[in-house]
Amino acid sequence: MIRKSLYGAIAFMVVVYAGFWVSAPGTGDPSQYARLTQNYDVRIVRDKYGVPHIFGDRDVDVSFGLAFAHAEDDFATIQDVVLATRGTLSTLKGPDAAKTDYLIQWMGIWDVVNAGYETRISQATRDHAEAYADGLNYYVSEHPHVVAPGVLPFTGKDIVAGFTFKTPLFFGFDQDVAKVAAGEYGTGLDKTAALMVTDAPQPDLGSQGVAIAPARSGDGSTRLLVNSHQPLTGPVAWYEARLKSNEGWDMAGGTFPGSPLILHGTGPTLGWANTVNKPDLVDVYELTLNPDNGNQYKLDGEWRDFEISDAAIDVTFWGPIRWTFHEPIYRSAHGPVFKTEEGAFAVRWAGMDEMRTLEEMIALNKARTPADFETALAMMAMPSINYVYADKAGNIAHYYNAMMPKRPEGVDWSGLVPGDRSDLIWHGYHGFGDIPKTVNPPSGAVFNANNTPYVASDGDGSALREDFPSSMGIETQMTNRALRLVELLSDAEQVYDHAFRRIKYDNAYSFMGEEKSLAFQVWHEVTGLEFEDAELREARDYLFGWSLTTDASSEHAALGVLTVTPFIMADMSGEPRPDPREAFEHAVRTLKDNFGRLDVPWGQVNRLVRGGESWPLSGGPDVLRAVYAEWDEEAGHLEATAGDSYIMFVEWDAAGAQHVRTMHNFGSATLDASSQHYADQAPLFADERERKLPLDMVALELEKTSERRLGGAGN
Template identity: 50%
Template sequence: MLRIVKTGGMGLAGLALAVLAVILVRGAIEAPARIDPAPLIERAADYDVLIRRDEWGVPHILGTSDADAAFGVGFAHAEDDYATIEEVAIATRGKLASVKGEKAAVGDYLVHLMRVWETVEARYESDLSAEVRRVIEAYADGVNYYAALNPDRVTPGFLPLTGKDVAAGFMFKTPFFYGLDKTLMAIFEGRIGKAGGLSKEGVDAFLPTQTPLPVGSNAVAVSPARSADGKTRLLVNSHQPFTGPVAWWEAVVRSAEGWHVAGGFFPGTPFMLHGHNRHLGWANTVNEPDLIDVYALTINPDNEDQYLLDGEWRDFEKQVAKIRVDLWGPFWWTAARDVLFSTHGPVLKTDAGAFAVRYAGMGEIRQVEQYYALNKATQLGEWIEAMKLQTLPSINYIYADRQGNIAYVYNAQFPARVEGPDWSGVVAGDDSNLIWQGYLPFEAVPKLFNPNSGFLYNANNTPFRATAPRDNLRAEQFASSMGIQTDMTNRAMRAEETWGADRSITAEEFRTYKYDLKYSDGSEMARLIDEVLQVDADGDADLAEAQNILAGWDRVTNRESRGAALGVLMAEPVVRAGLMGRDPPAALDTLRDAIATLKTHHGRLDPLWGDVNRLRRGDVDLPVDGGPDTLRAIYGRLEADGTLTARGGDTLIMFVEWDRQGRLTSESVHQFGSATLDETSPHYADQAPLFAEMRTRPVRFEEEDLEGHIAESYRPGER
């Protein structure tokens, strides 16, 4: 018997070794072929570009042509954040699960469901101009050149990045800004509404999450009529995750062909997404009109591959998505999943039924065309013509220029829906009359130009409150089928109570209002405090003390506040649940959780807010003012020690102004610094103290501004 057991054990061990050998052989056979870096390096000789970095490490890129400058943008951005650029491209290719494992498979499936690559392959040559293709391909060449010079940082099989990757990235990501991923994830979960969606943050980027970082932004424009000194002012203040695929990287780009911009870029994007050129600028904020329609399909009981439309059974179009999932070491498996499409759009079959989805941005790859046109616009008319391209499915625009014009566009691809059905719910999928074709024209989009008030703002709120009441758009001017949002945020209320209440705004006041720290009387915070103050403490000493603290709190989130920690820790879980479309917890329950956290870790219910709310980066650990949904927006992660680490909100902030003669000045600050990933760089966290103190630094836009401030000057590859 012992001999049999030993023999059996040896046999199993031999079998295991044989299986491992097969896996290793398969891995060697199927491993990505090594890319010869020589052609990628040789291509760099085609470009004439110089990178100058100022004392803050911010790149100032000077190219002979726009393509030369784009090559420099790609190279410089890769120097600072190559890993994120690569990850964005891998995710856009639908191959992130091969790197990050099973959790990333959902995102990979969405790439197939959205037909990203089918569309790009079909339309890249026809829909994109030769000029734009040259620019985005030059950006890709710049990234490739950096990668070829640093092969140890490259994921096997990734190279080369292509212009198609760049175009596909815009197609894949832009619908997520109005919440497409949240809607699709909710359907995956068997319900209609919104779920957590895909993370946009750090190492968890593109993975499903139930605790997404809230996205929002502030944008304000003030005309000479509203400024005490006659200047035109623009606030660029997007709220993003501090790290990851939608974290800002700042650059100044200039070419001899007229492309000259300063502002924020996302990893994988060649163009300035918001900021300014010499003549004009704009700021973006997220908007959430109803741009998604969910259709309930009737499935043929005799053939699950058919659905009912106009009284006839139609065949689903079916494809198979093959998703490679990394397991461990040489181990992986390939998941094959059906991808279904109806006349409406992509289809998801769930336990709750079969649903088709139609959404803004389907089949659109021209986003790069519009951004290029916006970057190069020199006056309001040209900027409007760029906006009329309507390739961007959503996002608000607040505009200002050197002539003193200001504007607001509640930008979206509004589906051309028929009136009648409740488009906010599930729509019957058996009537082709309900399958909209195309979008409303730009003339139908809510917008305001040069209101008499001289003031425009958006803080992720309804477009029907954007300026003085007498100048505002009215809901009855627009069809209900457009699904225009009607909500207000605390930041919107405070914008009206600061900029909106001041008829002669000085430069100092403009900045002070941006860094406002207060929750409005009409805010959700104020409502929640009122709610818990109505509760009878009934002998609960901790609850009674907490109520006294909240009753005495002025709802200001300055770092010296003794009430902010309790208020924010109580309110944040309630507000977050609402943003995710889930039933919020009771405020009294979250208050008790806050009490426990503060007593355990701080020994008191009223610690200084600055002792709790921290900005951390490398060795930097600083107190920071602000909180969720304040104009000085800070969103934190609760740590094991009971403190909060800021992980999103205010990021790249820009104050832009033109004087009466049209002369431009600009200042900015980044939450960390230009060296996104290099912890050894002096610019990894050098702007963090400025950011924490709510200060800014000059944007050295013109050559004469940059003179005397160049810390490094080099051609790509010669640093």
Template identity: 45%
Template sequence: MKNVLKVLGLVIFFLLVVAALYLRTPAGPNYSQSKIKKTAASYDVRIIRDGYGVPHIFGQTDADASFGFGYAHAEDDFETIQDVIIAARGMSAQYKGKSAAPQDYLFDLFKVSETIEQRYQSDVREDVKAIARAYADAINLYGVEHPEKVLSGVLPVTEQDVLAGFTWATPFFYRLDGYLEDLFTADDKPNVSPWAQTSALNLVDAVRGSNAFAVAPIRSEDGFTRLIVNSHQPMTGPYAWYEAHMVSEDGLNIAGGTFPGVPIIANGVNENLGWGQTVNRPDLVDIYALKVDDVDTPKRYKLDGEWQDFDITKSTFRVKLWGPFSLPISRPLLWSKHGPVLSTPTGHYAVRFSGLQGIGALQQWYDMGKASTLAEWQAAVAQNHVLSFNMIYADKEGNIGAVYNARMPNRIEGPDWESVLPGDKSELIWEGFRPLSDMPQNWNPECGWVFSANATPFNITDPSCNLSRADFSETFGIEKRVTNRSRRALKLFTADKAISKNDILKYRSDTRYDPESNLMKFVVDLVSRSYEDPLLNEAKEILRHWNGDTSQSSRGAALAVIAGTQALGYDYTEPEMEPVEALLYAATNLKARFGRLDPEWGEVNRLQRGDVDLPLEGGPDVLRAIYSDREGVEKTGAMNAFAGDTHIMMAEWNKAGELDLISIHQYGAATLDETSPHYDDQAPLFARGDYKAMPMRLEAVLETATRDYRPGK
């Protein structure tokens, strides 16, 4: 018996050893710290932090500037950059667990790594490789200098990691995730988008907002050209703006915002021109319902009356368990002639979309930032590697314009491309893309101004200067959406025939809801109803007298916004709760916390960061866009802002073409360092609606310098 137990014990021990070896997460590749430091020392770059800690990077070459930018960004937000790198390798589940597994599966399904491996040498220009490599080298240097912050297996970062981040993430800006999630039932819907990591509040649509305005000399009071860049993003996380200024002796001199893992300025202003981007909703995705030979384990699909074999490979990734252990996962990957295939509870679907295996977005944004004339900028945009976004442009020559940017599939006319398509007709498998010249573009309109607020591109200036929808193909799927922000912008700008600097700043931060907005219609509906509950009748009277304003002193805004976001979501577009139930929720919680239903909006709507706790004006889908926790009053007594207005710039070129640039960030340059004075030093300015100067020349930067250093030296 003892021998049996001994043998059994040995067997169990052996199995445990085998299991430990099988489950132990493999170590990352070996690398030399001395080699990383030697590489870093080869870059010639100087970082100067101004009075607000904003990095101004001066490099000999563009690659030097990219290295300095990467190092500065790592100093301020290494943890988020590290998360982005992990996602760009399709390894999120290995570090975050099973909730991220669907993202890693899609990463493999879309063949991101294969795309970079196959096309990097042939399709990426040498100067683009250089800036991606320099950024990666900077992250590596910071990592070896601060090993306590680096997760096992992350270093070394490569330029391929940087490029893979673009290939993986950019399709999700135009809601690819929404198309994919719609194929699943409510019970089986996976978390398929990196956007899901931006907020615990599930703010998907609202952060895909933004405003941008351009006013030409013919419409400005003083003959200046002005541009407002006002993208709406989460205030923290991988899609939060980071502000920087990059200069090189290769001709780069650009200030603006970008995201963790991105080695260039994505929303920028240089001395000659600038642009802002807002999210648009072109139809860039097609879904095909496939007829397969076996519902459970399909091997073939029907196309033009004949059976075709799927291209079947495997997705392999690991899912974190505990400590150093993770579970290896292997799942089949299916491709048809349409593209990648998803097997869901509702059927088998092929997906064909813009950006699948795309690799050129970094090059395009880089070229946009280097452009010095309208023609050069238009040539950069015409590359059409950036998949979507409205772009509002202005320059020192007085040119302004609006581009409805889309990498539009070259579809045949006739089919309903916005519906699920039959997968057995090869004529529906489109090839190639339309040139950008086919998309709506409005250059130098006689009315002298253009804007974008995530609405239809056919109503972006005075009525007499707008383009006509009839001139563009229905296969483009161009949205007909009208936001409250677009209604208010049209009302304010159209009435002003001589727009001053103060005017454009005032309009940018307008705090009102239009009577035709979804929220005001919701309020009118609530006021028209009869209630037996005294609390609801009290709420009804407050809403009856509310004028749609969200200034700090407004009474009624808290009741309306909380009820509206509970009933219709943060973007006031999707019913989530019965209107009366939402009103009762808002009234009950306001009464409990404030002893009244109409506290001043500034008491409720707050900017809380570190030791800062400040009142805010604005709200969801107003031009002063502030998205705050709609359950905040119930949970803590205040609605803390977490998305909307974040990094904002206003550029103006005078009659001589000289640039003056002001900007603001909602928090400060130190994204994660709570011990830094720049963790929240811009918050008071932001809450007041003020701005700071953004110097563009070395002499002006040195006047406010607080730190001057050379990384790697």
């Protein structure tokens, strides 16, 4: 772990294991990268909303162009992502980033990448990553003032390592690490005391994908909804791009800073949506230490020596003043180890030695048939993430993709695992044929909303729970969004386009069926409470009038959503639920203190904010129109920070023609408040409208706002 000595040194500037120095490493000469365009030929055309459409003869040309275009809009975030991946973010961000820097070294990310970069991924994958790095380096040659000291050059290894680091965070790896580091194991400490190893918003608030087959669509079309819920800004916020090469790469959709391809979206013949899934992919082993030698642990009746290495963490305090902190990293046969006051615990997780994720993602980007798509997934190089799939031929599917360890049966893998038996140290993963999947079900619909794969349709055809061993740790829960999808799809015999949009923008909590939403359960409990205070009794009676919808115009939704949100967020984060009476009283006080009444329209409370403007929003936590917000004390209202962000509707009509509508929560200019594209999509997003994506050159030329040629004839 990052021990108390390190935190004490950072907090009080008392250096225990530190080397002091006052200097800043040089960046090198950015102008040396100006010649990189000689190796590429790329055309970047920005449409009416500033979204880059990037064209090149080769895949590497397009990768180079994507890096340059994204850097134009969000270089600072890309730079932060790369520094975090290197474990050197503290050199730029100071002590707050030390936890992330230590985690990178503790995980052994760079050991894996350095050992396998030349042998475990193809030359084409390396070329792709290095072209993206070249695009960043070239951008810096034109804007040398933006780069931080010591960053240059960006490298292909940076890009590959980014996937190795970030993908486990989506299945909650960092949260399990936090529990161990905080000493929760062995003490039963409340998770609220856990050390969070990353300070960024957690990328697991929700997502949904829905696909409709031609037989169900009413007009012979195939329909796909791509609707991931992410933070609205930062390192895992969506950026839209369209990418096309003459080597078969043709994708439009969303990507993250530092990612050299489309993470989910559509090509001309198929597309997919991703949602977070969280099977049990992390195991914590309780080790027995040698009482005479704390650097040894027991395994199969013998004392084994820990492998011990040094984590060097450079932390900037003021200007050029930096310290280098040194912390030991212990590693057992199981994996890296935390030594805490409660004992020693080793951690083993899915993908801990995986570096082929980018290669799999490239194969998905270039897939054109169901066989191509499944062949790419069969690499099993993506530690987790659901795929909701649809294609031009009318095929639809849900794949509960994950690298699920091949664990021995008969062991409770959900808790602490004995660390003194080598037979419990798993090796290898279940193959693609073993994972739950729902392909072309008879209902003609598939979906996922962070729910169990055993409910992937509103009819038969989903994977069956009895077909999968408990050791795979597959989820069994249903979210409100999943409950609503079952209800809404069951009510729609045919899912025309208007019905599809209505389903996506549904903003209600479920109160029907045997399994009711958490929001309904809280509403039912609170309305059953008795209050001595007359004001609270009146508020309770007012809550009776809430229909469990979150329309911006609703005058009951504000009290309802503010009451139930703490319960929903507690369940999502694994925290204890609050007391219903206290949560309700807090909701009442919030509305009375800030608005003077209970019947304030929800859209006055729930706002999309960008710069100096704001717009009313329908939606709330865990509804299909997902909005997660934080209270702005100065403004006196909620500000949306996560949830619905990049939205894509894809349709292949009965004649095979493709139609794509998209919308971003703000706009393509992520950081430049002076740009016309800083917030140009926000009003449409708040109004639940989309724009048609220009996929053919004629349409693109008609709405082109700028064009840039890099390399080739542009030299």
